[in-house]
Amino acid sequence: xxxxxANFVQCSVKACSATPKCFPLHFDQQTADVPLExxxxxxxxxxxFVYNMLPRIDWPALTTTARExxxxxxxxxxPEIENPxxxxxxxxxxxxxxxxxxTQIIQGxxxxxxxxxxxxxxxSIPNFLLPGHLVQ
Amino acid sequence: xxxxxTTAPPEVFYNDLESKKYTSSSRIQHIQAEMTLRAxxxxxxxxxxxxxxxxxxxxxxxxxxxQEGDHVWVGMDISPSMLAVALDRDVAGDLLLADMxxxxxxxxxxxxxxxxxxxxxxxxxxxxxxxxxxKRLARFFDSLYAALRRGGKVACQFYPRDERQIEQILGAxxxxxxxxxxVIDDEENKKNKKxxxxxxxxxxxxxxxxxKGIKIEKQPRRTAxxxxxxxxxxxxxxxKKELMRKRGRLVALDSHFTGxxxxxxx
Numbered sequence: 482x483x484x485x486x487a488n489f490v491q492c493s494v495k496a497c498s499a500t501p502k503c504f505p506l507h508f509d510q511q512t513a514d515v516p517l518e519x520x521x522x523x524x525x526x527x528x529x530f531v532y533n534m535l536p537r538i539d540w541p542a543l544t545t546t547a548r549e550x551x552x553x554x555x556x557x558x559x560p561e562i563e564n565p566x567x568x569x570x571x572x573x574x575x576x577x578x579x580x581x582x583x584t585q586i587i588q589g590x591x592x593x594x595x596x597x598x599x600x601x602x603x604x605s606i607p608n609f610l611l612p613g614h615l616v617q
Numbered sequence: 618x619x620x621x622x623t624t625a626p627p628e629v630f631y632n633d634l635e636s637k638k639y640t641s642s643s644r645i646q647h648i649q650a651e652m653t654l655r656a657x658x659x660x661x662x663x664x665x666x667x668x669x670x671x672x673x674x675x676x677x678x679x680x681x682x683x684q685e686g687d688h689v690w691v692g693m694d695i696s697p698s699m700l701a702v703a704l705d706r707d708v709a710g711d712l713l714l715a716d717m718x719x720x721x722x723x724x725x726x727x728x729x730x731x732x733x734x735x736x737x738x739x740x741x742x743x744x745x746x747x748x749x750x751x752k753r754l755a756r757f758f759d760s761l762y763a764a765l766r767r768g769g770k771v772a773c774q775f776y777p778r779d780e781r782q783i784e785q786i787l788g789a790x791x792x793x794x795x796x797x798x799x800v801i802d803d804e805e806n807k808k809n810k811k812x813x814x815x816x817x818x819x820x821x822x823x824x825x826x827x828x829k830g831i832k833i834e835k836q837p838r839r840t841a842x843x844x845x846x847x848x849x850x851x852x853x854x855x856x857k858k859e860l861m862r863k864r865g866r867l868v869a870l871d872s873h874f875t876g877x878x879x880x881x882x883x
Contacts, residue, residue: 482711482713483711485689485711486691486711486713489723489724489727490713490722490723490724491722491723491724492722493715493719493720493722495719495720495756498720498760504724524709525687527665527687529664529665530665530667530687530689533665533666533667534667537667537726537727537766539724582689604704605704605711605712606700606704606712606713606714607713607714608714608715609693609713609714609715609716609719609722610695610714610715610716610719611716611719613747616719616747
């Protein structure tokens with residue numbers, strides 16, 4: 482799962498989706514049988530896509546996720562870009578591209594802060610199927 | 618051909634064998650590609666969009682999303698075997714194992730567009746004794762509406778079993794706040810008839826939906842008044858009897874003599 486997608490997924494339990502705590506899902510508690518594993522996968526760089534997505538990214542959630550995954554380098558405030566084709570922004574867009582689209586979470590687990598349900602990621606596919614008692 | 622929907626639940630039906638068969642069949646590949654291109658044609662998207670593919674299966678439709686317009690997509694499916702095939706094929710999009718009837722697990726305003734090829738008719742089935750199709754449809758469309766940005770668009774190709782399923786799906790979509798309707802391709806050809814549910818979330822003004830050469834089927838709504846005017850005497854009697862029963866009155870039992878004339882021979 483890309484870090485970009487991790488910035489959008491929220492708890493699938495109906496009772497949680499009304500509370501603000503269902504997003505973001507936390508990576509702070511990992512289990513021994515599914516250890517956290519990250520990988521870098523090359524994706525074609527498209528500055529327009531990163532530029533389109535930037536307003537939609539929840540920056541505080543992204544810094545939280547990055548911190549839980551072991552990256553403390555992100556700035557506190559969201560960078561601002563006016564023109565995706567300006568040469569001075571290219572490096573920034575490339576960095577964002579590497580962070581959001583090329584960083585893959587291969588396995589690990591995500592925890593909902595509200596209900597405590599743990600979503601496992603295996604083979605880079607998160608499992609959002611709910612057990613019977615959580616389906617409403 | 619029998620409908621897979623009546624055979625088994627989707628996660629059971631699309632097992633390892635069926636998933637491989639589905640993905641390697643050139644006929645299915647061709648049909649899937651055609652339907653995905655048609656759905657994209659209807660949506661008229663700008664390039665570089667963030668798209669959700671519901672019921673992505675092995676990523677046949679997702680590949681086209683990556684090729685056409687350089688979109689970044691996220692696919693969700695309920696069948697682990699199908700997703701395993703997608704992993705083997707090394708598709709570009711992110712994959713999620715999720716049940717659409719339990720809601721789309723994305724926060725508000727995530728996607729620019731949503732496409733779904735041959736999937737949403739599965740929502741009309743009750744596969745477990747706790748699943749209620751009506752509730753699942755409502756949850757699906759509610760969370761879908763939330764996950765789209767305002768002005769987002771949806772194209773779902775589906776195979777309805779009958780008129781009632783179309784009505785059920787359309788009704789659920791409208792109740793969640795979507796605007797839109799049904800596009801029917803190849804209407805005369807019973808075998809190749811294709812239904813596309815085209816929906817928009819919020820007001821779409823900037824880039825409208827491509828409605829060239831499309832017939833949107835209008836459902837003539839039968840009002841209660843019109844129903845009453847057209848009913849026969851027998852229907853009238855049965856309706857009144859039913860009403861009285863609901864009110865707790867003592868009503869004669871229904872038989873095949875109910876509402877019949879007493880002819881001299883009787």
